[in-house]
Amino acid sequence: MGTPDFAVASLQALLDAGRNVVAVVTAPDRPSGRGLQLTPSPVKQAALRAGLPVLQPEKLRDPLFLEQLASYQADLQVVVAFRMLPEVVWAMPTIGTFNLHGSLLPQYRGAAPINWAVINGETQTGVTTFFIEKEIDTGQMIFQDTEPIHPDDTAGTLHDRLMVRGAQLVVKTVLAIEAGNYPRTPQPDTGDLKPAPKLHRETTQINWNQPATAVRNFVRGLSPYPAAWTMINGRFFKIYAVSVQSAVAANEAPDFPKTDEPSLSDVAAVYTDKKAKIMVRAADEWLNIEVLQAEGKRRMTAEEYLRGNQL
Structure with a gap:
């Protein structure tokens, strides 16, 4: 079955x-x-x-x-x-x-x-x-x-x-x-048992206020399906891959322009060089968005997206 x-x-x-x-x-x-x-x-x-x-x-x-x-x-x-x-x-x-x-x-x-x-x-x-x-x-x-x-x-x-x-x-x-030779071992019901509930839209939204490693694990765990998602400047994006950008401290800003509108975004800060990089600040470090998909578009790298679109 x-x-x-x-x-x-x-x-x-x-x-x-x-x-x-x-x-x-x-x-x-x-x-x-x-x-x-x-x-x-x-x-x-x-x-x-x-x-x-x-x-x-x-x-x-x-x-x-x-x-x-x-x-x-x-x-x-x-x-x-x-x-x-x-x-x-x-x-x-x-x-x-x-x-x-x-x-x-x-x-x-x-x-x-x-x-x-x-x-x-x-x-x-x-x-x-x-x-x-x-x-x-x-x-x-x-x-x-x-x-x-x-x-x-x-x-x-x-x-x-x-x-x-x-x-x-x-x-x-x-x-x-x-x-006729097999074990039947009862499952223990004690200790720190972690559940695996069904995934829904509300449970697949990225929380950028978590540490960068936790955000990265969240994205990995939902890729390729059903995919983690977020709102940036009022637009819906599925996020398929991110990497931790340790070269920029969390309390500093990258040397290219800030692009987000806080009231329309899930993120605290988004920066892009408008060519190849989209960076989002997590609780402790910056993350590079590497692969994403805007609503109504195909899945693509950040560089491919920025070649024909603006955040």
Whole structure:
């Protein structure tokens, strides 16, 4: 069960390992592109290429869907990047249903574990397989594998590595369950547990009053999707990459003009040389905006933007 590219890797890994995948459950086709044509999910496309039956329920409690799912008599269900399952679905197989989660549980339970690990400046994360139970992301753990978070990682680059590592862990988990030799480790519920709630527009707005490193981590953790955003001179910008400009002290100004209108900006101060640099002051240091996207325009570097636009 899964929908996006992150789940395709696990499906393909199971097929490559010769496992008996009897059916695939994914989201219904959705309108996409300028023509809003119905487009199958990446998982459906992969399943059809492999000649697998595909179920696409609008509602997971739909009696017809439940009847179809039960008809496959699966011993085990594997969930990767799918919606919350009702008990009538996850309790259906004789062995149960396990999920692949993009963090080292119990840390970062929730919908956006990869984003929040980068936002919080973590240097390590990983993937976990666990049996689904009633409370979200709290079931008994089966296996975990770690992955470093590099200083220049974005949510996107980390996502791609965890996608591969997660697929490997899914196969390892299935093989262990088939052999009847696998752990079921309860998740600890004590200590400093960090959540990973779903990202919304209001939670992706940049707070330039934070230290520069925290702002940079925030931008990295939301790049390329959904992207951090800010208002400068009354204009909406998505910000995809920033760097700390240590050469200019926070209490000093760059040697080129100030450009912001404070009442129309989220930022305390914006400076640009009108050629290649856009600098914003954070709480302790200056930041270079390196990649941005103005509303109605494509994503571009600061230099490309300044070549044809003014702040």
